[in-house]
Amino acid sequence: MRLLIVEDEEDLRRGLEQALREEGYAVDGSSEGSDALYKAETWDYDAIVLDIMLPGLDGWEILQRLRRKKKTPVLLLTARDAVPDRVRGLDLGADDYLVKPFDLGELLARVRSLIRRAAAAPNPVMTLGAVSINTVARTIAVEGSEIALTAREYALIEYLATRRGKVVSRTELYDHLFAEEDESYSNLLDVHVCNLRRKLGKDLIQTRRGHGYVID
Amino acid sequence: MIYKSIRWRIQVWHTVLLICLVTGMLGSFYCYERAERFREIDNQLQALLTPLLPRIMPPRGPDFNGEPPPPGPEGGPERGPERRQDAKNQTGFAEFEKGPFYYAAWSPNHDLISQSSGAAVPLPNRSESGKEQFFRSRGESRELVNFGPTGDCVVVGTSMAQAASELKRLALTLIGVGFGLTLFGLAGGWWVAGQALRPIGEISATAQKIAGGNRAKRIDIHETESELGQLAGVLNRTFDQQDSAFEQQVRFTADASHELRTPVSVILTQVQLALARERDPEEYRETLQICQRAAERMRTLVNSLLELARVDSGEFQLMLEECDLAALASDSLELIAPLAREKGAVLRSSIQPVRTKADSARIGQVLVNLLYNAIQHNSKKVEVCLSVQSKGNEAVLRVTDNGAGIPSEALPHVFERFYRADKSRGGTKNGSGLGLAISQAIVQAHGGTIRVESRPGLGADFTVSLPLAG
Numbered sequence A: 001m002r003l004l005i006v007e008d009e010e011d012l013r014r015g016l017e018q019a020l021r022e023e024g025y026a027v028d029g030s031s032e033g034s035d036a037l038y039k040a041e042t043w044d045y046d047a048i049v050l051d052i053m054l055p056g057l058d059g060w061e062i063l064q065r066l067r068r069k070k071k072t073p074v075l076l077l078t079a080r081d082a083v084p085d086r087v088r089g090l091d092l093g094a095d096d097y098l099v100k101p102f103d104l105g106e107l108l109a110r111v112r113s114l115i116r117r118a119a120a121a122p123n124p125v126m127t128l129g130a131v132s133i134n135t136v137a138r139t140i141a142v143e144g145s146e147i148a149l150t151a152r153e154y155a156l157i158e159y160l161a162t163r164r165g166k167v168v169s170r171t172e173l174y175d176h177l178f179a180e181e182d183e184s185y186s187n188l189l190d191v192h193v194c195n196l197r198r199k200l201g202k203d204l205i206q207t208r209r210g211h212g213y214v215i216d
Numbered sequence B: 001m002i003y004k005s006i007r008w009r010i011q012v013w014h015t016v017l018l019i020c021l022v023t024g025m026l027g028s029f030y031c032y033e034r035a036e037r038f039r040e041i042d043n044q045l046q047a048l049l050t051p052l053l054p055r056i057m058p059p060r061g062p063d064f065n066g067e068p069p070p071p072g073p074e075g076g077p078e079r080g081p082e083r084r085q086d087a088k089n090q091t092g093f094a095e096f097e098k099g100p101f102y103y104a105a106w107s108p109n110h111d112l113i114s115q116s117s118g119a120a121v122p123l124p125n126r127s128e129s130g131k132e133q134f135f136r137s138r139g140e141s142r143e144l145v146n147f148g149p150t151g152d153c154v155v156v157g158t159s160m161a162q163a164a165s166e167l168k169r170l171a172l173t174l175i176g177v178g179f180g181l182t183l184f185g186l187a188g189g190w191w192v193a194g195q196a197l198r199p200i201g202e203i204s205a206t207a208q209k210i211a212g213g214n215r216a217k218r219i220d221i222h223e224t225e226s227e228l229g230q231l232a233g234v235l236n237r238t239f240d241q242q243d244s245a246f247e248q249q250v251r252f253t254a255d256a257s258h259e260l261r262t263p264v265s266v267i268l269t270q271v272q273l274a275l276a277r278e279r280d281p282e283e284y285r286e287t288l289q290i291c292q293r294a295a296e297r298m299r300t301l302v303n304s305l306l307e308l309a310r311v312d313s314g315e316f317q318l319m320l321e322e323c324d325l326a327a328l329a330s331d332s333l334e335l336i337a338p339l340a341r342e343k344g345a346v347l348r349s350s351i352q353p354v355r356t357k358a359d360s361a362r363i364g365q366v367l368v369n370l371l372y373n374a375i376q377h378n379s380k381k382v383e384v385c386l387s388v389q390s391k392g393n394e395a396v397l398r399v400t401d402n403g404a405g406i407p408s409e410a411l412p413h414v415f416e417r418f419y420r421a422d423k424s425r426g427g428t429k430n431g432s433g434l435g436l437a438i439s440q441a442i443v444q445a446h447g448g449t450i451r452v453e454s455r456p457g458l459g460a461d462f463t464v465s466l467p468l469a470g
Helices: A010-022 A033-042 A059-067 A083-091 A104-118 A151-162 A170-177 A188-200 B006-056 B076-091 B161-211 B227-276 B281-313 B325-343 B360-376 B435-445
Strands: A002-006 A026-030 A047-051 A074-078 A096-099 A125-128 A131-134 A139-142 A145-147 A206-208 A212-214 B101-106 B112-115 B133-138 B141-147 B153-159 B321-324 B346-351 B355-358 B383-391 B394-401 B449-455 B459-467
Touching: A002 A010, A002 A033, A002 A170, A010 A026, A010 A104, A010 B227, A010 B281, A026 A033, A033 A059, A047 A059, A047 A104, A059 A074, A059 A083, A074 A083, A074 A104, A083 A096, A096 A104, A104 B227, A125 A151, A131 A151, A151 A170, A151 A188, A170 A188, A170 A212, B006 B101, B006 B141, B006 B153, B006 B161, B161 B227, B227 B281, B281 B435, B321 B325, B321 B360, B325 B346, B325 B355, B325 B360, B325 B383, B325 B394, B355 B360, B355 B459, B360 B383, B360 B394, B360 B435, B360 B459, B435 B449
Parallel strands: A002 A026, A002 A047, A047 A074, A074 A096, B346 B383
Antiparallel strands: A125 A131, A131 A139, A139 A145, A206 A212, B101 B112, B101 B153, B133 B141, B141 B153, B321 B355, B383 B394, B394 B459, B449 B459
16 A cells, blocks of 8 residues: 655654554655645555645645546645634545644554545455455454564555455556655565465465456 | 612602602692782772772861761761762662672771671771781682771672682692693603613623624614714724734634644654654654654744743833843854854844843844844845944844745734744744744834835845834
8 A cells, every 4th residue: 555645844744654654555755735746646545644734735735636636535634623624625525634633543543444445445354265354453364363474465465455356457556565765676576476375375366467466 | 670770760860850840830830820810809809999989988078087077966977877878879889789799898987887788797907917908818708908098998809719619620630730741751751761771771782792702793883973872882892802802812822722733743643653663772762852853842832922921911021231232133143153054044244333221132032033034934045134223313123135035915914923924834944933923022122113124036124123222
């Protein structure tokens, strides 16, 4: 899952980025309005955490312009807690609203919820035959026994699982699993898929040659 | 207590006045009528008496001069009845036969000479009044008494019964009218008082609503010229002032808490992140440094808020002392120099020695703040100039820069608390948003002024004028 954090307060943005990375997300950051809009329009993020008071374009403007092209889930993050501000944010197309100062745990929960809703998979626990994925605890169990996965492996299986039955291209996977600054090699994905098949069983992830991967 | 209400008090005074007035007027009218009636009757009696006198007592000639007629052979007693007969025959006194009038006449010897039928009049005593002719009331009668020069006496009278009953009827009518007038007046007074006091009731009801929280409510003013209209106007203006002060307070509180949100968010995020799992010492150190920065920012903000609170409550004290503004300016330039170097700003100065009484620490704070703003708000390499000179009886401190300037729509607001020309900046770097408000408070406490001029793109020019000592 790849996220964009837009926040001009340096210390806060870095803290958020780190927290989300530790949760296994690929995270891009931006501290300036037009840069944020460019990134949001260019990449298919799984969710965007957007501050309202920004230099350059403000959060309202970014949201308004982004909604003309994309329906990326947006969590507005702001110090403005007046009801009219919340209403305005939600009416402009924000999917959720969180007022500063917030609790980190709540922010993470809301981001998870946004991503689940966007993937139309509202249940935080997904079951694929013998394999069950707990998206809150970020754990995977095969027939009840937990399997140790790396963050990237987990992100890959979760991404495919939330799009069950849909063929996901390699490009899409790269876009969603790696942030801008992450180093990625063309065969890195194959390595992760190989590892997952070894841990979870051969048939869970199927390859559609020339198209991508799918979980049926 | 309804009896303490103004309406009731007005009503009581009104009642007292009205009763006095009506009683006085109708009483006077009655007295006048009564006197008029008596005068009329008296005139009639007089008119009857005047022709009667010579007929009853014909003048006798010079010998009959106050002396009673001597009794003798040719004396009065024999002639008396004759003369009475005479008089009766001569006059017939027809006017007394019918009608309300009667008469009686006595000789100087107090003998009844003649009287009209049915008149039972006792002989009047001359000492009743010192006069020869006088009116008197006897029982229900009004009589005119005339003593002749010889001591003879004639009384003409009439019954007052009819007049008395007429006067009684008049009195009753007047009492009725007076009662009616009073009632009408009282009702009118109650209504008028109510009308006059109704706006006060409305004002009071409106004020009640405002006190109850409906701050947008105002008194309807129908007649701006009337006293109550003026009162309502004054009250409305007061409400407006209160309201704007309240709004300002609410906005200030909101702004202050808003400014605190970001550093609090930083600390919360950092601490929760650090505690989420084991970290190595370097990571903890970084977390603590970030938290320290956020806490320092909050400290700056809280100090500024406290300073403004002191200004607002009037506890803001200056430590006035003789000081050299030039030295102050040099110190300020020195203080800001590291920041200028870091940002690549060029500092220039044109400083003349000016001595005045001032709080040197505070004025230094103002100068540093102005210099800081000039450097910090301009991203490009800006040239900042500080000049100090005396002009007339003022010390003039100016901070000018050739940076981006201040947008003209922001100019009138730059001294407002938490006002930021760049709305989107919540920012760390731009300070608390209170610097200029505090600077203005300091300068004003010195009796000086602070002004700003700016042309977008050409830089800003802040001028502080302080009165010179002496």
